[in-house]
Amino acid sequence: MAFSRAPRALPRLFRRHYSGAPSPKAKLNLPIDYKTTPLLYHTPSALSGVTEFPAAATSKRLNYFQAINSALRTALSTSDKVLLFGEDVAFGGVFRCSMDLQTEFGSDRVFNTPLTEQGIAGFAIGAAAEGMKPVAEIQFADYVFPAFDQIINEAAKFRYREGGTGINVGGLVIRMPCGAVGHGALYHSQSPESLFAHVPGVRVVVPRSPSQAKGLLLSSIFEHNDPVIFMEPKILYRAAVEYVPNEYYTIPLSKAEVIKPGKDLTVISYGQPLYMCSAAISALEKAMPGVNVELIDLRTIYPWDRQTVLESVRKTGRAIVVHESMINYGVGAEVAATIQQGAFLRLEAPVKRVAGWSTHTGLTYEQFILPDVARIYDAMKQTLEY
Amino acid sequence: MRSRTTMKGLRMVNRGLNARVPWRIGTAQRWGSTISQRPGSDRVHFPGAVNSKFTTDMSFIKPSDLPAIPTYRVLDSDGELVDKTRGPPNVSDKEVLTWYKNMLTVSIMDVVMFEAQRQGRLSFYMVSAGEEGIAVGSAAALTPDDVVFAQYREAGVFQQRGFTLKNFMSQLFANCNDTGNGRNMPVHYGQNYPRIYTISSPLATQIPQASGAAYALKIQDSQNPNKDPRVVACYFGEGAASEGDFHAALNIAATRSCPVIFLCRNNGYAISTPTLEQYRGDGIASRGVGYGIDTIRVDGNDVFAVYEAMQEARKRALTGSPVLIEAMSYRVSHHSTSDDSFAYRARVEVEDWKRRDNPITRLRKWLEKKGLWSEEQEKEARDSLRAAVLKEFGEAEKEKKPPLRNAFTDVYEDVTEEAQEQMKELRRLLEEYPEEYDLRPYKDGIKGLD
Numbered sequence: 001m002a003f004s005r006a007p008r009a010l011p012r013l014f015r016r017h018y019s020g021a022p023s024p025k026a027k028l029n030l031p032i033d034y035k036t037t038p039l040l041y042h043t044p045s046a047l048s049g050v051t052e053f054p055a056a057a058t059s060k061r062l063n064y065f066q067a068i069n070s071a072l073r074t075a076l077s078t079s080d081k082v083l084l085f086g087e088d089v090a091f092g093g094v095f096r097c098s099m100d101l102q103t104e105f106g107s108d109r110v111f112n113t114p115l116t117e118q119g120i121a122g123f124a125i126g127a128a129a130e131g132m133k134p135v136a137e138i139q140f141a142d143y144v145f146p147a148f149d150q151i152i153n154e155a156a157k158f159r160y161r162e163g164g165t166g167i168n169v170g171g172l173v174i175r176m177p178c179g180a181v182g183h184g185a186l187y188h189s190q191s192p193e194s195l196f197a198h199v200p201g202v203r204v205v206v207p208r209s210p211s212q213a214k215g216l217l218l219s220s221i222f223e224h225n226d227p228v229i230f231m232e233p234k235i236l237y238r239a240a241v242e243y244v245p246n247e248y249y250t251i252p253l254s255k256a257e258v259i260k261p262g263k264d265l266t267v268i269s270y271g272q273p274l275y276m277c278s279a280a281i282s283a284l285e286k287a288m289p290g291v292n293v294e295l296i297d298l299r300t301i302y303p304w305d306r307q308t309v310l311e312s313v314r315k316t317g318r319a320i321v322v323h324e325s326m327i328n329y330g331v332g333a334e335v336a337a338t339i340q341q342g343a344f345l346r347l348e349a350p351v352k353r354v355a356g357w358s359t360h361t362g363l364t365y366e367q368f369i370l371p372d373v374a375r376i377y378d379a380m381k382q383t384l385e386y
Numbered sequence: 387m388r389s390r391t392t393m394k395g396l397r398m399v400n401r402g403l404n405a406r407v408p409w410r411i412g413t414a415q416r417w418g419s420t421i422s423q424r425p426g427s428d429r430v431h432f433p434g435a436v437n438s439k440f441t442t443d444m445s446f447i448k449p450s451d452l453p454a455i456p457t458y459r460v461l462d463s464d465g466e467l468v469d470k471t472r473g474p475p476n477v478s479d480k481e482v483l484t485w486y487k488n489m490l491t492v493s494i495m496d497v498v499m500f501e502a503q504r505q506g507r508l509s510f511y512m513v514s515a516g517e518e519g520i521a522v523g524s525a526a527a528l529t530p531d532d533v534v535f536a537q538y539r540e541a542g543v544f545q546q547r548g549f550t551l552k553n554f555m556s557q558l559f560a561n562c563n564d565t566g567n568g569r570n571m572p573v574h575y576g577q578n579y580p581r582i583y584t585i586s587s588p589l590a591t592q593i594p595q596a597s598g599a600a601y602a603l604k605i606q607d608s609q610n611p612n613k614d615p616r617v618v619a620c621y622f623g624e625g626a627a628s629e630g631d632f633h634a635a636l637n638i639a640a641t642r643s644c645p646v647i648f649l650c651r652n653n654g655y656a657i658s659t660p661t662l663e664q665y666r667g668d669g670i671a672s673r674g675v676g677y678g679i680d681t682i683r684v685d686g687n688d689v690f691a692v693y694e695a696m697q698e699a700r701k702r703a704l705t706g707s708p709v710l711i712e713a714m715s716y717r718v719s720h721h722s723t724s725d726d727s728f729a730y731r732a733r734v735e736v737e738d739w740k741r742r743d744n745p746i747t748r749l750r751k752w753l754e755k756k757g758l759w760s761e762e763q764e765k766e767a768r769d770s771l772r773a774a775v776l777k778e779f780g781e782a783e784k785e786k787k788p789p790l791r792n793a794f795t796d797v798y799e800d801v802t803e804e805a806q807e808q809m810k811e812l813r814r815l816l817e818e819y820p821e822e823y824d825l826r827p828y829k830d831g832i833k834g835l836d
Contacts, residue, residue, distance in 0.1 A: 025821035091658045091730040112663045114628035115589060115656050143588055146630060183509035185571040187587030328804065357794065357808045362569035363509075364560045365793035367823075368812060374822040375815060 028283055028373040032239070032275045039259065039278055040209055040242035047243055052215060052252075057245035065237040067210030067244050068097040068175075071217040072135065074248050076105045079133060081171070082221060084110045086120055086137030094139060095177055095237050121147035125154050125169050125227075133171035133221050141178035141231060142187045148195075155227040156201030170225025173217070177234035178206075179272055179324055180370055185363035191271070191325035196229045197302035197334070203228045203253055204301040206271040209236070211244045215251030216299065223250050233272040256305035258312065262294035265384055266312040268335055269322040270298040273371055277322055280376035291384060301331055309335065310342040317348040318383050324370050327355035349386035354379045455671045457683045457714055460690035463743045465751025475690040477526075479758055485526055485689060486753060487767060488545045489518040489746050494771045495541070495551070496719075498779065499558060499572075503723040507783065508558055510572045514539045515719040516687075519745025520651050521621075522546045523692030524711075527700055528619055530580040533599055535592040535620040538573055538585050539651065543621065547580040551774055555782030562829045567796070568788040589622070590629035593648065596620030597639035600646035600708070617645040617703040619696075624712075625656025627670045636677040636710065643706035647699045648674075650710065651686065653717035658730035674710030686715035687745045715745075787827045789834030809835055 022029055034040065041047050044059045062070060075082045084098060084105075090112040092099035102110040113120050117138055124136035138144045144151075151174065159168040180189040196204045203226050207213040213232065220228035259274070260281070267277050274297055281293045294312050298304055313319045319339055321332035332353035339351050354371045361369060429439045460475060462468050475482075496513035503511040514521065521542025528534070528547070536543055544554070556563035558572045565576055566584055576584025586592060600618035607615040626632060627650055639646050650670040654661055667673065674681030680702050684691045692713055699709035716739040720727045727736070753759035790812075794805050801809070813835050816823055825831040 021824055021827075023822055023824040026823075027821065028819070029822040087656070088658045090663075094657060094725075112659050114664050115625040115659070116628045116630060118630050119628070145588075183571070185569065185574075185587075188571070327808075357812070358802070358805050359794050359797050360569070362567070362793050363571055364568035364787045364828075365790065368790060369793055372822075374819045378815060378818070 028280065028377050029367075030279075030373070032279065034239050034241065034275070037275055037278055039275055040240060041211060041244075042242065044243045047211075047245060052249065053211070053245050054247045054249045057247055057249075059243040059245050061241060062210050062244045063236075063238050063241045064210045064213055064232065065095050065097045067214045068217060068232065069099055069101070070244065070246075071214040072098060072101055073104065074214075075133070075135065075218060075221050076101060076109060078222070078248060080109075081131065081133045082109070083127060083132055083134045084137070085113050085123075085134070086175075087113060087115055087139045089113075089137055093137065095234060097175075097232075097237075098137070117143055117145070117147040118150055121150035121174060122154070124172055124174065125150060125158070128169035128172035128227070129158070129167055131171075133173075135173045135175060135221060138174060138176040140188055140234075141176040141192055142190045144174075144176055144192065147174070151196065151202060151227075151229070152199050156199045158201075158227070160201065168225055169227050171221065172227040173220045173230050174228070175217075175230045175232060177237070178231040179233040179235055180361060180366055181235045182366060183363065184361065185366075186360050189361040189366070191231070191233075191323070193229075193231055193301045194325060194330045194334075197304075197331065200303075202226070203303065204231070205229070205253060205299065206231045206233065206301060207299065208233075208271055208274045208297050209240055210242050212251060212297075212299065214244055215249050216253065218248060219250035219253055224253055228253070231271070235272055251299070254300045254303050254305055256299055256308040257297045258294060258308065259297050260293070260295040262292040262316065264291050264293060264316055264318065265380060266294045266296060266309070266316045266319040267322060267376075267380065268296045268298060268309055268319060270301065270331075271324065273322045273324055273376075276371065276373045277376055280373045280380060283373070284377055284380050288381075288384070293380065298331075298335075304335075306338055306342070309339065313339050313343040314346045317343075317346050318386075319347075320352040320354060320376075320379050320383055322354045322371055322376055322379075323356075325356055326358050327353050328358045330355050349383045352379045352383050449667055449672070452668070454668050455681070455683045455712075457685050458691050458695055459685040459688050460694060461688050461748055461752055463687070463748055465748050465753075465755055475694065477690070477693065479756070481526070482749070482753065483758060485522050485546070486746075486749050486759070487771070488522050489542060489689070489749070490767060491551070491771050491775075492518050492521070492541045492545050493746060494768065495554060495775050498772070498775050500723060502779070503572075508572050510723055511558070512538055512573045512722045513719045514541050516717060516739070516744060517651055517653060517715050518542045519689040519749070520649070520686040520692055520713040520715060523689035523745075524619065524621075524649055524696040524713075526693050527696035528580075529614065529616070531614065531616045532580070532700075533603065533616065533618045534580070534582040535596040535599070535618065536582055536585060537589070537592065537622045537626060537651075538587070539623070539653075540621050541573070541575075544575050544577065544582060547577065547582060549575060549577055549582075551778040552782070553577070555778040556785070559782045559785065560787065561782055561785035562788040563782070563785060564788070567792040569792065589626040590631035590635075593620055593622055593626070593629075593631050593635035594638060596646050596648070597635045597642070597644045597708070600639065600644035600703075601642050604643075604645050604706075615645070615704050617647060617700050619647045619649060621649050621651065623656065624650055624652040624654075624661060624670050625659065625664055627673070628656075628664055633673075633677075636674065636679055636708070639708040640678045644708050645703040645706070646708045647696065647703050648679075648708065648710045649696075650712045651715060652712055653686075653715045655717045655721070655727070655731070657721045657725060658727070660731075669712050669714075671710065671712040674712075677710075679710050680707050681710040681712070683712045683714065686713035687743045687748055689745055689749050718744075786829040789829045790825070790832075791835050 089098045090102045124134040127134040178191045207216045321335045336351040356370050499511045521540045525543040525546035560568040574585040596618045603616045671683045684695045
């Protein structure tokens with residue numbers, strides 16, 4: 001991890017919850033069952049109805065890091081302009097996302113950098129400005145901050161500053177693992193998406209699953225001429241497994257997805273908490289027969305798909321926003337304010353936010369600081385009964 | 387070019403023009419552009435290079451043509467004095483035995499905790515195998531009032547500065563005796579006095595802080611001449627030295643003449659990245675020269691070399707010259723318990739290094755030759771240290787976690803109104819959904835939120 005950089009052995013660590021074990025009597029706060037969650041495609045045939053996937057696709061069961069690896073391999077094969085670099089990328093990366101890629105594509109295009117995030121980001125910006133498609137890896141989102149100047153003052157403002165010269169850094173993607181895993185404490189748990197989303201000029205993407213990650217990553221590299229901050233919830237790297245199309249395909253950025261339609265309440269989230277939302281929704285729909293909850297994945301945090309969210313809330317009249325990072329000045333604040341402005345007359349209850357408390361991720365307290373199924377369940381119930 | 391001074395057989399690369407400016411004078415002297423220039427002078431005092439001669443020879447400096455900075459050593463790998471003409475290290479037998487036991491303690495704790503992590507009894511651990519000599523030898527040259535900024539592979543510095551096994555274990559198990567209040571990942575130790583700032587995971591952030599802290603000590607000590615002046619010691623690895631913070635730290639320390647010693651542990655690997663992909667200069671030491679800082683490279687497996695260099699560095703730091711020490715070693719361990727280094731380096735390379743040299747065995751050989759240590763003492767020391775480690779391990783593991791309020795306190799000096807409301811909301815949830823949360827491991831249960 002920097003220090004501590006490098007949870008290669010995450011799955012083993014997942015077995016134990018160092019921030020406190022799940023309660024033996026828990027009915028809601030159970031470990032997410034990734035084998036049965038409706039958020040993943042558990043059979044190849046489940047892919048066939050999905051419009052975003054290529055028709056007649058062949059597919060393979062991949063976990064999240066393998067899907068990233070597959071996207072990177074596809075990208076490196078599709079265009080010679082694609083470069084892949086970062087700390088420890090050559091041997092496969094501390095999370096195995098770049099496994100075998102140096103062997104397949106050579107050390108000119110896939111390589112280790114010295115340990116300097118500001119250098120990695122600036123190097124990527126320069127390469128992108130000269131027409132390459134650099135995919136830069138920051139080892140942990142917690143370590144992106146030395147690169148903040150390059151991202152905020154350079155990548156985000158590049159097109160605007162260049163103006164009439166037309167020069168831009170489209171094709172630049174900065175990938176980083178983010179989010180809590182149960183034992184990451186202060187510096188291996190953070191989700192800084194709202195910090196980047198505050199600055200227009202960079203697109204901020206947080207995919208929820210292997211198949212989403214592949215399509216969104218290829219889209220970030222090839223389909224958009226804007227720099228992209230691509231955040232991968234690292235707890236999903238090994239936990240989330242599903243069928244992923246083998247072919248090249250893209251999923252549009254800045255387009256939310258209604259994962260589960262419903263009529264009584266809209267739950268808006270992104271990344272790993274979607275799995276908790278899904279578990280909380282199925283518990284609530286069992287406990288309150290007749291209630292039907294709509295679940296939306298924002299997918300891109302900024303610029304975000306306001307219309308899909310507003311359309312949903314105009315239908316349901318109730319909304320909660322769920323995210324892992326701190327509630328204060330978080331994504332939930334932006335979404336709630338937009339709903340308040342765009343659907344005020346349809347609202348039956350205040351928009352509720354379920355998010356991390358306004359503190360740091362203290363090791364032993366993680367499960368009490370970050371949202372869990374019970375808190376989401378409680379918030380939905382309160383909003384419905386308001 | 388480099389000028390070198392010899393001090394007690396210790397050669398440090400000197401920073402030239404401003405090397406011996408007493409620190410109380412403050413900033414290094416540099417003449418401004420207004421200085422008058424003698425006609426026919428062979429040099430101009432450019433404001434940016436005050437003593438550079440003109441030349442008609444257009445020669446580029448090719449770093450690879452320069453001789454590599456040598457590595458200072460006192461003992462060879464057999465534990466013999468290399469230079470027979472010099473006296474033995476100026477350290478009492480009692481002190482050397484303490485160093486040895488401290489190195490042994492850390493190495494035994496490492497074995498126990500690495501295994502405990504593998505059994506799933508703690509989430510994470512990092513050993514410092516092969517680097518115990520750097521930590522213990524350097525810390526031995528400091529006074530308790532000196533201040534330390536460490537990275538994460540310096541358990542020996544903590545051990546040498548009085549951190550107890552109970553302190554180590556309380557932190558590792560994040561229990562209610564942990565000074566970090568159960569908030570930090572394992573091995574992120576911290577101690578108020580003798581001060582070692584609590585370890586922060588991000589790399590290199592501590593290095594410029596060390597420069598600033600040293601400046602604060604210098605100002606305070608100049609205002610209070612009755613107290614012994616203090617220095618700051620700052621530890622980091624060769625990988626961290628690639629971060630911008632490293633460069634900023636050395637430069638600002640040089641310009642403000644800070645009493646700080648930068649100690650780079652060059653162990654050859656930053657996780658999987660070998661030094662060849664980390665830098666192309668002559669190690670980290672060559673950079674000290676570039677920043678105008680007194681610099682030395684030492685053999686990190688030689689606890690006496692590290693100690694002597696640190697002692698001399700401390701003297702120099704107190705005269706206003708920051709110092710860079712590059713201590714060479716080899717990371718015989720995996721980066722951490724989350725790493726399997728055989729995915730990127732050959733097992734035989736590691737085994738070779740393990741066999742070749744080790745700071746503990748080298749000192750042991752020296753001690754045995756002097757009749758200060760024996761096979762029997764070794765066995766007895768190992769057994770009793772292991773027993774002491776296991777005792778504290780068992781007690782710390784049983785201890786409760788700190789009270790829940792520690793999740794919210796210390797973000798600000800006072801808990802904000804917003805956070806107070808969040809604590810209330812958390813309490814409501816814990817009361818309304820008691821079966822969903824297990825509060826038994828936490829001291830005072832739900833009352834711990836009060």
